[in-house]
Amino acid sequence: MKNKEIFDVLIVGAGPSGSNTAISYKNLNPDLKVGIIDKAIFPRDKSCGDAIGPGVINALKRFNNEHILDGEPEVISTSLFGPDNIGIQNYIPKVKNKDDSVVYVIPRYELDNRIFEIAKNLNVHSYEGVRYIDYEQTENEDILKVEIENSDKEKNFLFTKLLVGADGANSRVRKSLDLKQNSDIHKAIAIRAYIDSPNYLEIFKERTLMFEINVSALKGYAWAFPSKGNLINIGIGMPLNLFKKDKMDINEMLDSFIRTLESKGVIVDNLRMEKSYMLPFASSRPKLAHDKVALVGDAGSMINPMSGEGIFYGMEAGYLLAKETFGSLNSNDENNLNNNLNKYERALNKRFGMHFLSCTVARLVLQSPFMTKRLLKIASVDKNTINFVVELLFDEARLTIKETFSLAFKFILPFRTVRFFSKSPAFSL
Ligand SMILES: Cc1cc2nc3c(=O)[nH]c(=O)nc-3n(C[C@H](O)[C@H](O)[C@H](O)COP(=O)(O)OP(=O)(O)OC[C@H]3O[C@@H](n4cnc5c(N)ncnc54)[C@H](O)[C@@H]3O)c2cc1C
Numbered sequence: 001m002k003n004k005e006i007f008d009v010l011i012v013g014a015g016p017s018g019s020n021t022a023i024s025y026k027n028l029n030p031d032l033k034v035g036i037i038d039k040a041i042f043p044r045d046k047s048c049g050d051a052i053g054p055g056v057i058n059a060l061k062r063f064n065n066e067h068i069l070d071g072e073p074e075v076i077s078t079s080l081f082g083p084d085n086i087g088i089q090n091y092i093p094k095v096k097n098k099d100d101s102v103v104y105v106i107p108r109y110e111l112d113n114r115i116f117e118i119a120k121n122l123n124v125h126s127y128e129g130v131r132y133i134d135y136e137q138t139e140n141e142d143i144l145k146v147e148i149e150n151s152d153k154e155k156n157f158l159f160t161k162l163l164v165g166a167d168g169a170n171s172r173v174r175k176s177l178d179l180k181q182n183s184d185i186h187k188a189i190a191i192r193a194y195i196d197s198p199n200y201l202e203i204f205k206e207r208t209l210m211f212e213i214n215v216s217a218l219k220g221y222a223w224a225f226p227s228k229g230n231l232i233n234i235g236i237g238m239p240l241n242l243f244k245k246d247k248m249d250i251n252e253m254l255d256s257f258i259r260t261l262e263s264k265g266v267i268v269d270n271l272r273m274e275k276s277y278m279l280p281f282a283s284s285r286p287k288l289a290h291d292k293v294a295l296v297g298d299a300g301s302m303i304n305p306m307s308g309e310g311i312f313y314g315m316e317a318g319y320l321l322a323k324e325t326f327g328s329l330n331s332n333d334e335n336n337l338n339n340n341l342n343k344y345e346r347a348l349n350k351r352f353g354m355h356f357l358s359c360t361v362a363r364l365v366l367q368s369p370f371m372t373k374r375l376l377k378i379a380s381v382d383k384n385t386i387n388f389v390v391e392l393l394f395d396e397a398r399l400t401i402k403e404t405f406s407l408a409f410k411f412i413l414p415f416r417t418v419r420f421f422s423k424s425p426a427f428s429l
Pocket residue numbers: 012013014015016017018037038039040046047048049050051052130131132133166167168169171172190191192235237276277278279296297298299303308309310311312314
C-alpha cells in the first residue's frame with residue numbers, strides 16, 4: 001500500500017452499507033477518489049437471515065445494478081406461526097414507492113461480494129485484510145489521518161477528507177467518536193445456521209418466509225428462509241435484555257426451533273455454520289454526523305427493531321449520505337462538508353424516523369404474549385392487519401393516527417365482531 005494516499009471519501013467496512021456508499025459516490029461523481037477498507041478478505045460470511053426485500057431491490061435499481069439478482073428464486077409469501085397453533089400465510093403486499101413485491105434469500109457470502117464487486121468495478125480503491133484502528137485530525141484541517149493495520153500487524157496511514165464508519169455492529173469508528181454501543185434493551189442477539197431440507201417447499205406449499213413466535217422465545221422470533229435448491233437459512237433471536245434476564249442459551253433456542261420444524265414434518269439435514277451476532281436496533285441511534293466523519297448501517301444502529309432487517313436501511317443511508325455530501329467534497333470548504341453531513345442525518349431521520357418509531361412501538365407492544373396472541377388472531381381473519389404487519393416488516397410503513405385507532409379498535413372489540421367486519425382473510429395454515 002502506498003503512503004500518503006489522500007481520499008475524498010474513505011469507507012471502513014465493505015458490507016452492503018459501505019459498498020453502497022461507495023457505489024453512490026462514484027455514480028454521483030465518478031471523479032471522486034473513493035477508498036474502502038475491510039478487515040476481512042472477500043467473499044466473507046456474515047451471520048444474517050439473508051433476506052432482502054423490495055427496498056434492497058429498489059436501492060440496486062437506482063444505479064442499474066439489479067442484475068446481481070438474476071437467476072435467484074423469488075420468495076412470494078410469508079407464513080406466520082404463533083401460539084395456540086395459529087398459522088397465517090400471506091402474499092407479500094405491494095409496498096409503496098417500490099416496484100417489486102418479492103424477497104430473495106441469498107447467502108451473505110455471495111450477496112455482499114456481488115455488491116462489493118460493483119464498487120470495485122467503479123474504480124473504488126479497495127483494501128481487504130486491512131483493519132481500521134483509529135483516526136486523528138491533521139494540521140491541515142481539511143484532512144483526517146487514518147491508522148490502519150494489515151494481517152501481519154503492520155501499521156500504515158491513509159488520509160481522507162471524509163471518513164465513513166460502515167464497520168458493523170461493533171464499529172470501531174463509532175468507538176473513535178466516543179459513542180457508546182446500544183444498551184441491551186436496544187439490541188438483539190440472534191443465531192443463524194444453514195440446513196438442507198429436501199421437503200421444505202412441499203411442507204409449506206410454496207417458497208415462503210416462515211416465522212415462528214411459538215417457541216422458547218415468545219419475545220423474539222425464529223425464522224426459516226428458503227434460498228436456492230434445498231438450502232434453508234434458519235435462526236432465532238430475541239432482545240438482549242430479555243435474553244439475559246431469562247438466562248437463555250442461544251444454542252438451545254436454536255435446537256428447540258429445529259424440533260419445532262421437525263414437528264411440522266420439515267426434514268432437517270446437515271445443520272452447519274451456526275453463528276450468533278448482535279443487532280443494534282434503530283430505536284436508539286447515535287449521532288450520525290460528526291466533524292468530517294459519518295456513520296451508516298449497523299455502525300449507526302439502523303436495524304428495524306421489529307423485523308431485524310438492516311441491509312436495506314444501511315444501503316439507503318449510504319445513498320443519502322452520498323447525495324447530501326458529494327458536492328462539497330471538491331470545494332475544500334470544511335464547513336460546507338460538515339453542514340451537509342448534518343443534512344444527511346436530517347434526511348435519514350425524515351425518511352425513516354417515524355417508521356423506526358412505529359416499529360419500536362410495535363415491538364414493545366408485542367413483547368406481551370397476550371398482545372402477540374391477540375394480534376395474530378386478528379391478523380388471521382383481517383387482511384388489512386396482516387398487510388400492515390408485513391409492511392412494517394418489509395417496507396417503510398408507519399403508524400398514523402388513523403392506523404393506530406383502527407388497530408386499537410380491533411384489539412378492544414370482541415373477536416367475532418372483528419371477524420364480521422373484516423376484509424377478506426389471509427389464508428390460515
Ligand atoms: C442473525 C442475524 C440475522 C439477520 N437477518 C437479516 C435479514 O434477513 N435481512 C436483513 O436485511 N438484515 C438482517 N440482519 C441485519 C444485517 O445483517 C445487518 O443490518 C447488515 O449486515 C448491516 O450491514 P453493514 O454493511 O452495516 O454491516 P456488516 O454487514 O456487518 O459489514 C461490516 C463490515 O465491516 C468490516 N469491519 C468491521 N470492523 C472493521 C475494522 N476495524 N476495520 C475494517 N473493517 C472492519 C467487517 O469485516 C464487515 O465486512 C440480521 C442480523 C443478524 C445478526
